[in-house]
Amino acid sequence: MKNIILLGATGSIGTQVLDIIEQNPNEYTLKAFSFGHNIKRAKEIIEKFKPELVCSPFKEIDEINDIQTTNDLKDVVWYGSNEYYVVNALVGICGLIPTIETIKSRKVLLLANKESLVMAGELVNSLKKEYDGVIVPIDSEHSALYQLIIKNQNIKELYITASGGALRDFSREQLKSVNVNDALNHPNWKMGSKITIDSATMMNKAFEIIEAHYLFDFPIEKIHAVIDRKSKIHAFLELEDGVVYHMAENDMHLPIKYALEYPNSIDFNLSNELTTLEQLKENFKLEKLSSDRFPLIKAAEYVLNNKHFSGVIVTTANDILVDKFLKQEISFLDIEEKLFEIMNKYQNSFKDLELNIENILKVQEIIRKEIR
Secondary structure, three states: OEEEEEOOOOOHHHHHHHHHHOOOOOOOEEEEEEEOOHHHHHHHHHHHHHHOEEEEOHHHHHHHOOOOEEEEEEHHOOOOOOOEEEEOOOHHHHHHHHHHHEEEEOOEEOOOOOHHHHHHHHHHHHHHHHHOOOEEOOOHHHHHHHHHHOOOOEEEEEEEEOOOOOOOOHHHHHHHOOOOHHHHHOOOOOHHHHHHHHHHHHHHHHHHHHHHHHHHHHHHHHHEEEOOOOOOOOEEEEEOOOEEEEEEEOOHHHHHHHOOOOOOOOOOOOOOOEEOHHHHHHHHHEEEEEOOHHHHHHHHHHHHHOOOHHHHHHHHHHHHHHHHHOOOOOOHHHHHHHHHHHHHOOOOOOOOOOHHHHHHHHHHHHHHHOOO
16 A cells, blocks of 8 residues: 655646545555645545645645644655655645655655756755655656656667647747737647647747756757657657657556556556657658747757756746736747846856755746846
8 A cells, every 4th residue: 555645636637646546545545635725625635535634835724624734845745654655746836845855755756846857956866866766757758758768778869749839830920929819729738828838839848858857867969859740659769779659648647657656667558669760750740849930949958058047047937928928918929039038147147056945936036026
């Protein structure tokens, strides 16, 4: 029986984790969870799963009775022994501290919070090394890479795929007049507004390249993104003697289940035969992802070549600019134009600061004030 601590229980990933726990009562038990403002859903989770500890940093926690509660995520992460698994399904910078505390508490970390690695990959990996930490990715592309990497040797290159987003067939000239509805009209997936815009600008794929670097210790020049319009493949590896790939699925339960099974492995949609890179691209009609058409893919190079606080700068600026676009305060192309302005302005501004949580929050606030 595996003991699960679930951070972000009322979100999309959290809900699917709970599905798996409910469907496999002899394999997993929910010991503790956190939530935000969704008190109705939190009470339903308590009623169904009978956890021992519940956390919310907001006033809604006062409405939870007859169970141990806390308003500090750190308390939840440190709860129980190091045999507990922590699922970090939080969204945004709030997921960083739990990631760090999970590693320090020597629990297995099942990670769906991309900001932890994009903003502080260097810090996270140094602590992972110090505490012999284990991080198993839940995001579909990184779960696919993880499964492929542990099964193969002599790896030359890593590839992740992108749909191209809602505006993939728009020219640069046409992008000048794009509205919010255009950018939210994703051809393949129904997702939240923020990630759908990040898909349209290709910032989401830049973030995934950064994550792949920190998760798998590959240099950026060996991590690539290509366009798969039909989203048939999540990821593939180029080996010394061919290519192996991982077929995509619409069901996030599969990568979650894979992560929950650690250290055991389950094969989901892995290719059984080697093929060539050229054959793979031809069979699945894969397209080159052009940085001329999608300039924000270069944000990955900016972050990994500069490191230190560069991930904080990019993530914070992008969050605010996307929000401004969704509120129709700026144009679509303003997102990338103003983001590059911020990147250039602050590229060398924080070299003397130590990379720690306190300074990450300070830099984040400086960038917020600059944009606002």
